[in-house]
Amino acid sequence: MFHWFRAWRERGENEAELAEELRTHLAIEVRRRIDAGQDPLEAEREARRLFGSIAAVHEDTRETWGWSGLERTLEDVRIGLRLLRKTPLWTAVVSATLILGIGMSTGIFSAVHGVLLRPLPYHAPGSLVALWPSAPTAGYERFAVSAALWQHWKQRTRSFDDIALTRPIANFNLTGGGIPERLQGARCTANLPAVLGVEPLLGRIFTEEERRADAKVALLSHRLWKRRFASDPAIIGAKIQLNGEAYQVLAVMPEHFRYPSREFEIWTPLFYPPQEVADGGNYQYRAVARLKPATSLRQARLDVNTVMDQLAVELPGAYRTNRGNLRALVEPLAESDANQVSGMLYALLGAAGCLLLIGALNLGVLLIARVSARAHEMAMRQALGAAASRLRRQVLAELLPLAAIGAIGGVALAFWILRVLVLALPPNTPRLDEIGLHPPVLAFAVAASTLVVLLAALLPSRVGAGATLAAALRANSRTVTSGLRARDVLVISQIAVTLALLFNGALFARSLLRLWQVNPGFSTERVLTMHLAVTRAQFRSDRQVSDYYDRLLARIRSIPGVVDAGMVNRLPLSGIAQTGGVEFEGITDRYDTDWRSATPGYMEAMGIPLERGRFFFAQDRPDSPLVGIIDGELARRAFGSQDPIGRRFRIYAGPKLTFPWTTIVGVAGHIRNDGPEKDVRPQAYWPESQRTQDRAALVVKTSGRPEAFTGAVLQQIRAENPQQPVYEVRSMQDWLTQTVQSRNLLTGVVAVFAAASLLLAGLGLYGVISYTTGLRLREFGIRIALGARARDVRSLVLRQAARLLLWGSLAGFALSFFAGRAIESLLFNVSVSDGFSWLVGPVLLALCGFAAAIAPARRAASADPAETLRADCV
Amino acid sequence: MPPPEKLDVLKGTLDLLILQTLQWGPQHGHGIGQAIRAKSDNILQVEHGSLYPALHRLRRRGWIESEWGVSDNNQMARFYRLTAAGKGQLTLEDEKWKLLVRAMTRVLRSQS
Numbered sequence: 001m002f003h004w005f006r007a008w009r010e011r012g013e014n015e016a017e018l019a020e021e022l023r024t025h026l027a028i029e030v031r032r033r034i035d036a037g038q039d040p041l042e043a044e045r046e047a048r049r050l051f052g053s054i055a056a057v058h059e060d061t062r063e064t065w066g067w068s069g070l071e072r073t074l075e076d077v078r079i080g081l082r083l084l085r086k087t088p089l090w091t092a093v094v095s096a097t098l099i100l101g102i103g104m105s106t107g108i109f110s111a112v113h114g115v116l117l118r119p120l121p122y123h124a125p126g127s128l129v130a131l132w133p134s135a136p137t138a139g140y141e142r143f144a145v146s147a148a149l150w151q152h153w154k155q156r157t158r159s160f161d162d163i164a165l166t167r168p169i170a171n172f173n174l175t176g177g178g179i180p181e182r183l184q185g186a187r188c189t190a191n192l193p194a195v196l197g198v199e200p201l202l203g204r205i206f207t208e209e210e211r212r213a214d215a216k217v218a219l220l221s222h223r224l225w226k227r228r229f230a231s232d233p234a235i236i237g238a239k240i241q242l243n244g245e246a247y248q249v250l251a252v253m254p255e256h257f258r259y260p261s262r263e264f265e266i267w268t269p270l271f272y273p274p275q276e277v278a279d280g281g282n283y284q285y286r287a288v289a290r291l292k293p294a295t296s297l298r299q300a301r302l303d304v305n306t307v308m309d310q311l312a313v314e315l316p317g318a319y320r321t322n323r324g325n326l327r328a329l330v331e332p333l334a335e336s337d338a339n340q341v342s343g344m345l346y347a348l349l350g351a352a353g354c355l356l357l358i359g360a361l362n363l364g365v366l367l368i369a370r371v372s373a374r375a376h377e378m379a380m381r382q383a384l385g386a387a388a389s390r391l392r393r394q395v396l397a398e399l400l401p402l403a404a405i406g407a408i409g410g411v412a413l414a415f416w417i418l419r420v421l422v423l424a425l426p427p428n429t430p431r432l433d434e435i436g437l438h439p440p441v442l443a444f445a446v447a448a449s450t451l452v453v454l455l456a457a458l459l460p461s462r463v464g465a466g467a468t469l470a471a472a473l474r475a476n477s478r479t480v481t482s483g484l485r486a487r488d489v490l491v492i493s494q495i496a497v498t499l500a501l502l503f504n505g506a507l508f509a510r511s512l513l514r515l516w517q518v519n520p521g522f523s524t525e526r527v528l529t530m531h532l533a534v535t536r537a538q539f540r541s542d543r544q545v546s547d548y549y550d551r552l553l554a555r556i557r558s559i560p561g562v563v564d565a566g567m568v569n570r571l572p573l574s575g576i577a578q579t580g581g582v583e584f585e586g587i588t589d590r591y592d593t594d595w596r597s598a599t600p601g602y603m604e605a606m607g608i609p610l611e612r613g614r615f616f617f618a619q620d621r622p623d624s625p626l627v628g629i630i631d632g633e634l635a636r637r638a639f640g641s642q643d644p645i646g647r648r649f650r651i652y653a654g655p656k657l658t659f660p661w662t663t664i665v666g667v668a669g670h671i672r673n674d675g676p677e678k679d680v681r682p683q684a685y686w687p688e689s690q691r692t693q694d695r696a697a698l699v700v701k702t703s704g705r706p707e708a709f710t711g712a713v714l715q716q717i718r719a720e721n722p723q724q725p726v727y728e729v730r731s732m733q734d735w736l737t738q739t740v741q742s743r744n745l746l747t748g749v750v751a752v753f754a755a756a757s758l759l760l761a762g763l764g765l766y767g768v769i770s771y772t773t774g775l776r777l778r779e780f781g782i783r784i785a786l787g788a789r790a791r792d793v794r795s796l797v798l799r800q801a802a803r804l805l806l807w808g809s810l811a812g813f814a815l816s817f818f819a820g821r822a823i824e825s826l827l828f829n830v831s832v833s834d835g836f837s838w839l840v841g842p843v844l845l846a847l848c849g850f851a852a853a854i855a856p857a858r859r860a861a862s863a864d865p866a867e868t869l870r871a872d873c874v
Numbered sequence: 875m876p877p878p879e880k881l882d883v884l885k886g887t888l889d890l891l892i893l894q895t896l897q898w899g900p901q902h903g904h905g906i907g908q909a910i911r912a913k914s915d916n917i918l919q920v921e922h923g924s925l926y927p928a929l930h931r932l933r934r935r936g937w938i939e940s941e942w943g944v945s946d947n948n949q950m951a952r953f954y955r956l957t958a959a960g961k962g963q964l965t966l967e968d969e970k971w972k973l974l975v976r977a978m979t980r981v982l983r984s985q986s
Contacts, residue, residue: 021952024904024949028902028904028905028949052921057922061927
């Protein structure tokens with residue numbers, strides 16, 4: 001290696017010295033001849049003639065210097081660069097294709113890497129898993145964990161070092177020493193930091209005893225400590241006011257501790273009443289576990305599900321549904337967190353891969369054309385003694401600059417794409433801030449670029465070196481057709497992949513159209529929303545809370561321009577659920593519903609229609625008869641065509657708990673609470689005054705732009721209670737946009753990719769048709785000379801294009817079938833047998849193909865026999 | 875039998891000829907070519923295309939070394955000199971050559 005390096009450095013010197021040596025040699029020879037009496041001019045000429053080619057001596061001597069391998073490669077690269085410069089249009093097209101393909105796929109790969117592949121910042125992240133109960137036969141792919149289930153798992157499974165439980169929904173109103181602030185916090189078991197392998201930065205973690213005793217202690221995130229407490233180490237042991245109660249700060253966590261996600265800033269002991277375990281209900285926690293060393297996911301899955309089967313036998317009331325036993329999922333933590341977006345990300349990556357593949361095929365087509373054009377040159381060089389391997393290597397080395405252009409340009413493009421992509425990804429995407437051009441991403445770009453260029457070069461380099469000498473040397477327009485078959489295959493593959501991409505693009509576009517047609521059951525127009533959580537220390541009783549809500553609403557309704565206002569415990573589309581069973585008097589079936597507590601005015605403000613009876617009104621008081629509203633969907637399921645008004649229902653939360661009966665006073669329209677894509681469950685409503693909740697979403701119907709009312713509403717809330725934190729102030733339209741964001745992104749990106757690949761396939765087809773037409777001009781000339789009409793010649797060319805399109809489409813249909821299968825779960829209300837989607841690709845391709853072939857066909861039809869025949873004699 | 879024409883130096887023997895020529899003292903490329911021709915009575919002809927690559931090859935192997943100097947008729951030239959390793963190599967090559975000649979002669983005699 002060093003030897004090479006030295007030789008490389010000395011190379012310039014050696015070269016100059018050799019030139020000087022050869023010059024002196026000639027000078028000596030000339031002098032000798034002059035001394036012998038020869039005329040000086042004659043002597044000079046004779047000496048040079050006898051010496052022969054100086055360049056050849058240089059070349060041969062250079063070989064002995066030992067660095068000729070490297071030198072030759074660089075020489076080839078230099079030749080490659082010169083060739084690229086000589087054909088700027090070709091180079092521009094190829095570079096643009098490469099940069100586009102590499103840039104798009106690198107951009108999307110960096111998102112996949114940041115969200116899914118990048119290791120979590122915890123110790124040995126590979127052995128961290130998330131556990132979920134699952135009831136696939138009942139239509140619940142996954143749901144949250146209950147405290148009872150956690151205890152069973154902890155006691156009975158053997159695959160885990162430990163399992164931690166977290167309740168991710170815990171709101172803390174931080175007051176005192178600054179403006180009141182609502183913190184996103186979590187309650188967790190004492191072993192959570194240990195399971196994740198995180199030590200506190202300062203202080204200590206609370207103990208399991210403190211957790212069981214519901215100790216008022218807290219762990220602060222590094223960010224909160226810096227922001228609110230100026231990184232003061234004295235905070236350890238100090239008291240802070242959370243929800244009006246004093247909590248002692250036990251620890252500051254290190255910066256990378258952000259479980260379950262980066263929004264979380266405070267952790268307190270997860271206390272649940274012992275009764276909760278006995279009842280077995282309340283599925284609202286998250287479980288994270290660390291696998292024992294050398295335990296595989298498969299073993300863990302088997303282990304947990306064996307436990308689930310035991311539980312189903314021992315406690316059928318809790319762990320068996322009428323459609324089978326509850327199951328459990330064990331998923332790698334990072335993958336589990338990204339559950340909502342991973343399908344979309346992989347679909348995007350697949351689309352980018354297709355585009356890259358089409359780019360590679362296109363490059364292959366262009367290279368074959370180039371190599372065929374140089375077949376004569378290559379054959380001549382081979383005849384003059386160049387080794388076939390040397391020629392092949394030269395073709396490859398010429399392409400190295402292209403790979404470099406692709407990688408560098410691609411990374412630059414990816415950098416720009418990322419800025420747009422990160423904004424377009426759904427905000428609930430985990431680790432969104434970690435997406436970036438990390439080293440593995442850059443390696444991906446370089447590898448992809450090199451691979452694409454090598455792939456594209458494989459065929460042409462074989463054509464270049466494999467051409468038989470004799471054939472190529474006597475080549476004329478009739479015989480140079482080497483590489484034609486390879487070109488056909490490339491174009492057909494290109495058409496096939498493009499068709500698959502168009503098919504998927506059409507399916508996604510249809511899904512999006514269908515989604516727009518869905519009526520979510522409520523109105524998002526001119527609706528302002530915000531969240532508030534009451535500080536219980538301030539309002540001790542439920543009655544105080546509901547009275548406080550009423551006062552707030554009265555103030556807000558007094559704002560000019562406000563049409564109506566109400567509150568609900570969980571806002572539709574906000575992604576936060578409160579669900580559970582209800583049962584009806586005299587009906588044995590139980591129903592899984594969204595449990596909602598609403599104030600009068602909520603349904604009016606949200607635009608939920610009334611189907612029967614009445615909405616809640618101010619006369620529904622804590623001491624008035626208990627009432628409830630069900631939605632139309634639940635009414636139909638429970639009562640069929642009977643009138644549900646006057647019937648009674650109640651919450652069902654396990655056999656050991658009894659809730660009071662409430663009388664149905666109205667039937668409201670059914671809403672899609674989780675978003676237009678999912679229609680998960682019906683709704684049951686109770687008056688906020690009779691089932692009071694600490695957390696409320698305020699819904700304000702306005703007569704103008706909802707954002708314009710933010711100030712006035714906030715002012716009224718502050719006037720009523722300056723200590724009230726308000727968070728997530730957004731219009732309902734904003735929530736809806738966020739819900740459908742991933743689908744918009746998916747559809748948009750796939751459509752762009754499909755259009756780009758259609759363009760590339762069109763270019764590829766045009767390249768092949770126009771090239772072969774050029775070769776066959778002489779033949780066409782003869783045909784015309786023999787009496788063929790222009791129309792006949794034209795149809796010859798068009799038929800060639802049609803043949804390529806037909807084969808490509810057939811292959812493409814086969815490919816589409818698999819591509820459709822792969823994305824089936826991402827579709828909405830559209831099946832892979834959607835006729836329109838099957839048709840749109842071939843039609844677009846046919847149009848594009850016709851456009852690509854018509855110009856060469858015209859040229860062929862106007863072939864002048866005199867001209868083409870004469871051209872052959874030159 | 876017609877007088878022998880000029881012969882190209884046999885492959886593999888050029889190294890031996892160069893080393894042998896340099897035994898009489900440092901010489902430049904042109905001089906080496908001239909010397910071989912003169913000593914062989916104008917029969918052996920050294921192609922420049924093989925002389926210079928051979929010189930550089932021998933130099934790389936360390937059998938000869940070079941240095942710039944002034945020739946008899948006052949011209950700058952690169953002079954090559956035999957090194958100690960080169961002398962050893964010369965003896966070796968010389969013996970090999972003699973062995974080859976003896977063997978060739980025997981074979982050719984027995985034929986006739």
